Amino acid sequence: MIFPHVGDQFHLVYGRNLLPELTADLNNYLVVADGFVYEKYKEQLKNNHQVYIVKDVEVSTLEQDIKEYDGVDTVVAMGGGMAIDAGKWMAEHLGKKIHSVPTVLSVNAAFCYKSAMRVKNVVTYMGRIFPEAIYIDFDIIQGAPKYLNISGAGDLLACLTASYDWRLNSMVTKSHRFSQEICDGAQYLLGMLSENIDNIREVNDDGIYFMCEAFRWVAEYSAKMNHTMWESASEHAFFDNMEYVCKKPFLHGQIIGLTVYFMSLFQDNQHERAVMMLKRLGIDVTLEGLGITEDQLCTGLLTLRDFTEREGLRYTIINAKPITKEWVDMAVAKYKKDFGIVSDGQTADKCTA
Ligand SMILES: [Zn+2]
Incomplete structure (x- = not known):
C-alpha cells in the first residue's frame, strides 16, 4: 500500500474488462458519458440503459436536460472530468447512486465529492456525493492518449x-x-x-x-x-x-x-x-x-x-x-x-x- 487509508468512502476496483462485469448487475441505468467514449465502449455495456452525452457542465444546461431521466435506477458516469462531474451532479439531483468509470486520469474528478460545475462560465464547486465504486480499468485508461x-x-x-x-x-x-x-x-x-x-x-x-x-x-x-x-x-x-x-x-x-x-x-x-x-x-x-x-x-x-x-x-x-x-x-x-x-x-x- 503506497498511502495509508484514512476513510472508506472511496472504494476502488482495479482490473481489466470491468465494464461488462459492473453493468451485468445493473438495470435501467443512465450512462452519462462523453460521446466518443460511449461509442468506443457501448458494446461492453450490458442490460437496459439510457445514455446522456455530455455537452458541457453549465448548471443551466444540466437543469434543463435532467428532466428526461427521472425514472432511472442508477447512474454510470464514464469519461473524463466533464462527464464524471456531470454524472455526479445528475446522480445527486436525481437522488440516485453513482458508479464512476474514469477513462482517463487527466483530472481527479472521479475522486472528488464535489463537482466542478460552471455557472455562467465560472468554475463553481458544488455538491457532495460519494460513488458506489470507482472502476479503474487499466486497458481503458491505457486506451486514452x-x-x-x-x-x-x-x-x-x-x-x-x-x-x-x-x-x-x-x-x-x-x-x-x-x-x-x-x-x-x-x-x-x-x-x-x-x-x-x-x-x-x-x-x-x-x-x-x-x-x-x-x-x-x-x-x-x-x-x-x-x-x-x-x-x-x-x-x-x-x-x-x-x-x-x-x-x-x-x-x-x-x-x-x-x-x-x-x-x-x-x-x-x-x-x-x-x-x-x-x-x-x-x-x-x-x-x-x-x-x-x-x-x-x-x-x-x-x-x-x-x-x-x-x-x-x-x-x-x-x-x-x-x-x-x-x-x-x-x-x-x-x-x-x-x-x-x-x-x-x-x-x-x-x-x-
Ligand atoms: Zn484540480
Missing part, C-alpha cells in the same frame, strides 16, 4: 503550492482547518510522485495505480476535513482566472502545471523542483501547448488578486502580497527561458495589460 493521462500528474503537483498556501492560511484567516499530518503527507505524495515519474510517463499499470492511490489519499482526507486545501489553493485560483480571462476550456492537469509553475515562483517555494518535475513529466505548459497568448498569461496574473477577492476565494499567497507588473515581467521572462519560448508572435516582449 498518453499526454492526457500524464497531465493528471499536474493535479497532484498542485500539492506543492497548495500545501504552502494552506499553512499560510492557517496563520492568517484560518478559513480551512489545518493538519500537520496531512501537510506532511502532501510532501510524501510529492516525493512519491517524483519516484514514479517514469511509470507515469509510460502510463504503465504501476503509474496508473500510483496516481489513483494518490487521488484516493487526497479524497479520503477531503471527506474527513470537508475541504482539500492541501491540493487546491492559489494554483487552482489562477487556473479559474485563466479560464475566465481566456474564455476557453483547458486540459485541467496541463493548465495546473502552468499555474504551479507561477505560484511556486511567487511563493518562493520549491520552485525549481516544480520546474524539474514538469519537464521530466513532459507536461506541455508552453503558450503554444496551452493555446494562450502572452498577453492572456500576463492579464491572468495581473488580475489574479482582483479575481480572487471578487470571487471570494480562500486566503492564499495571492492575498498576502501584491502581484506587481515588475514581478510579472520577471516571472514571464523566466518562464520563457525555462521552456525555450521565443515569442508567441502576438505580443510585444513586455506585459502591457
Whole structure:
C-alpha cells in the first residue's frame, strides 16, 4: 500500500474488462458519458440503459436536460472530468447512486465529492456525493492518449503550492482547518510522485495505480476535513482566472502545471523542483501547448488578486502580497527561458495589460 487509508468512502476496483462485469448487475441505468467514449465502449455495456452525452457542465444546461431521466435506477458516469462531474451532479439531483468509470486520469474528478460545475462560465464547486465504486480499468485508461493521462500528474503537483498556501492560511484567516499530518503527507505524495515519474510517463499499470492511490489519499482526507486545501489553493485560483480571462476550456492537469509553475515562483517555494518535475513529466505548459497568448498569461496574473477577492476565494499567497507588473515581467521572462519560448508572435516582449 503506497498511502495509508484514512476513510472508506472511496472504494476502488482495479482490473481489466470491468465494464461488462459492473453493468451485468445493473438495470435501467443512465450512462452519462462523453460521446466518443460511449461509442468506443457501448458494446461492453450490458442490460437496459439510457445514455446522456455530455455537452458541457453549465448548471443551466444540466437543469434543463435532467428532466428526461427521472425514472432511472442508477447512474454510470464514464469519461473524463466533464462527464464524471456531470454524472455526479445528475446522480445527486436525481437522488440516485453513482458508479464512476474514469477513462482517463487527466483530472481527479472521479475522486472528488464535489463537482466542478460552471455557472455562467465560472468554475463553481458544488455538491457532495460519494460513488458506489470507482472502476479503474487499466486497458481503458491505457486506451486514452498518453499526454492526457500524464497531465493528471499536474493535479497532484498542485500539492506543492497548495500545501504552502494552506499553512499560510492557517496563520492568517484560518478559513480551512489545518493538519500537520496531512501537510506532511502532501510532501510524501510529492516525493512519491517524483519516484514514479517514469511509470507515469509510460502510463504503465504501476503509474496508473500510483496516481489513483494518490487521488484516493487526497479524497479520503477531503471527506474527513470537508475541504482539500492541501491540493487546491492559489494554483487552482489562477487556473479559474485563466479560464475566465481566456474564455476557453483547458486540459485541467496541463493548465495546473502552468499555474504551479507561477505560484511556486511567487511563493518562493520549491520552485525549481516544480520546474524539474514538469519537464521530466513532459507536461506541455508552453503558450503554444496551452493555446494562450502572452498577453492572456500576463492579464491572468495581473488580475489574479482582483479575481480572487471578487470571487471570494480562500486566503492564499495571492492575498498576502501584491502581484506587481515588475514581478510579472520577471516571472514571464523566466518562464520563457525555462521552456525555450521565443515569442508567441502576438505580443510585444513586455506585459502591457
Ligand atoms: Zn484540480
